[in-house]
Amino acid sequence: MMKEKKRIVLVLLLLVCILFTVAAQGKSEVKKSGEVTVTPVGTYPVVSEPVSLTFLTMQPVYIEDFNTNKFAQYWSEKTGVTIKWETIPRDAVKEKLNIILASGDYPDVFFGVGSQEQGIGASQEMTYGVQEQMFLPLNDLIDKYMPNLSKLLDERPGSRQFLTAPDGNIYSLPDFNECYHCSMSQKMFIYEPWLDALGLSMPTTTEEFYKVLVAFRDLDPNGNGKKDEIPLAGAISGWNNNIETYLINSFVYTNIDASLDASVNSAVGFYRDGDTIKTMVDSPEYKEALRYLAKLYGEGLVYPASFSQNSDQLTQLIEGPEQPIVGVVAGGYGGMFSIVGGERYRNYKPMAPLKGPNGAQFARYFLQAPVIGNVAISKDCKNPAVVARMVDFLYSDEGTLMSNYGFEGEGWRWAEANDFGLDGNPAIYRLLKPWNDMDPQNDCFVMLGVRSNTSRIRNGEAVDPNVDLYSPEGLEALLFQKTQELYEPYGHPEYEIPTLRFLEDEEQAFASKRLAYANYVRQSLVKFITGTWNVDANWNEYLQGLERLDQKGILALNQKAYDRQSGAN
Secondary structure, rough: OOOHHHHHHHHHHHHHHHHHHHHHHHHHHOOOOOOEEEEEOOOOOOOOOOOOEEEEEEOOEEOOOOOOHHHHHHHHHHHHHEEEEEEEEHHHHHHHHHHHHHHHHOOEEOOOEEEEOOEEEEHHHHHHHHHHOEEEOOHHHHHHHHHHHHHHHHHOOOOHHHHHHHOOEEOEEEEOOOHHHHHOOOOOEEEHHHHHHOOOOOOOOOHHHHHHHHHHHHHOOOOOOOOOOOEOOOOOOOOOOOHHHHHHOEEEEEEOOOOOOOOOOOOOOOEEEOOOOEOOOOOHHHHHHHHHHHHHHHOOEEEEHHOOOOOHHHHHHHHOOOOOOOEEEEOOHHOOOOOOOOOHHEEEEEEOOEEEEOOOOEOOOOOOOOEEEEEEEEEOOHHHHHHHHHHHHHHHHHHHHHHOOOOEEOOOOOOOOOEEOOOOOOOOOEEEOOOOOOOOOOOOOOOOOOEEEEEHOOOOOOOOOOOOOHHHHHHHHHHHHHHHHHHHHEEEEOOOOOOOOHHHHHHHHHHHHHHHHHHHHHHHHHHHHOOOOOOOHHHHHHHHHHHHHHHHHHHHHHHHHHHHHHOOO
């Protein structure tokens, strides 16, 4: 009897142990509905079973079709993830994105829609990450599944802090594009054959520039016997196609920009004096700059449509006529207004910043901080770890080069022993096709999404020492050399303010104020230049408008945010 009882007890104990073991095993393998297991970091595919994710992105001009794009297909096959692409028009990103975010019907991933003004920026992270928790926090995913991105962040002190929202979380993944020539890309170009035809030298001061423009207007430099010359032209949209920023920097350092796509926060004339945030839009130097620009415009030296046309129309103005009719044109590089490698492109030569009447001579500096918002994961995504694993490939050298240029052996190859980069150091890769972000193609993403286009990668492009700088193949070498030669001596990164993040109550209190202030400053700038306002007669009225729109309060808000980010207080 006792033996029988012992056997029963032993059986019961064994059953209990089995039940506990099964329960423990079940607990370790419990997954949310639809969730799949990721493979170990560094291995591909990134999933143990097929999975499908929805990616929302914009439709840029340089990608024909995401569903048939060769790199998109390769990325999907390599990672084992089927991507269902949803696109929104490039020119309607802000509008469409707001509709989607308000709808409650989200994709798994927002991809390639990062932009401080038009797409997902700091304010969207605050609203849809911190407040509404529609975007997932990514801190743990980065640490656990993204060694390539983690390495990039660790190598850049302060970058994690830059990406981190006020609640301590990171809500989007950054795009790194540490572009040397982009950092001083507020450039001006002059049509050299006209200088030669009139026996003129490259202007170096604002007064010499004025005289050159007058000569272009009056002396028929294109030799067709018609008074059809346009001395100076720009555009209200397009990469640094605006004329005003370059010229105002001959009077006072500024980032002010009247372009339609200019930032509300970073292109309104605020600058950093040490750790103090100041503005130049009420300064005597700015007033003199406006007087100079108004003089150019009033004497017919500035094309009136410069404050209404877009960059495509500017390109038509440059390339369309049988004979050139524009003497000086603004742009981030020659391809913003002409055909790279073409006759017009070759003859527009970059001008160094002009020295103003009081000796000011600045090149606007663009801080090369990571661009936030280019990958955000929605709360509806069942497999955020899968997203992290697959996106981390894009931060590798191979992933970046393939995303930028296509397949190895087709768009690029690894450098050889005798290849040297833009900066003179041993190269990392050599391009096999010229860079082109203006025409449709279907080999790669070109510049969409996230990449590790660090200075090491950008400057690691192999350059033929005998390359024709004005050919498509010589583009990067030309931009590097001319920026170094003409603009770096006048660049002042210490004046620029990093992208600031504002707390929820600050956003609520000042978002509309900042927008109204930015619009007023830019509209006033154009009014002064075009003569709608007179610099002397309307200056006090303008200053009263700045005060009415709470310039002091907005400066104080920026100062508070800067102090918080920099640890100044």
